[in-house]
Amino acid sequence: MRASPRCGARTRSGGACRAPAVHGKARCRMHGGAEGSGAPRANRNARKHGLFTRDAIEERRRIREVLGEVRKMLEGMK
Numbered sequence: 001m002r003a004s005p006r007c008g009a010r011t012r013s014g015g016a017c018r019a020p021a022v023h024g025k026a027r028c029r030m031h032g033g034a035e036g037s038g039a040p041r042a043n044r045n046a047r048k049h050g051l052f053t054r055d056a057i058e059e060r061r062r063i064r065e066v067l068g069e070v071r072k073m074l075e076g077m078k
Contacts, residue, residue: 009032 005065007028022033030036050056 005032 004020005026007019007021007030008026009017009028009031013058017028017031019028019030021028025033027033
């Protein structure tokens, strides 16, 4: 048991998890090695509302750029 590979996760205090890793995986049962744990394939969680899709992020970035240009233009009019 002591010779088994250890979990590769970090604890909240910054130290390494000392639990043994699940057979064939790099994490213990509490950090993602258990069957069915972790995020679903293709990250279906991110598609619920679309707020963090690549297109939405890019659109918000463009809006911020345009607002910055408008603010500079308004400052120049003062």
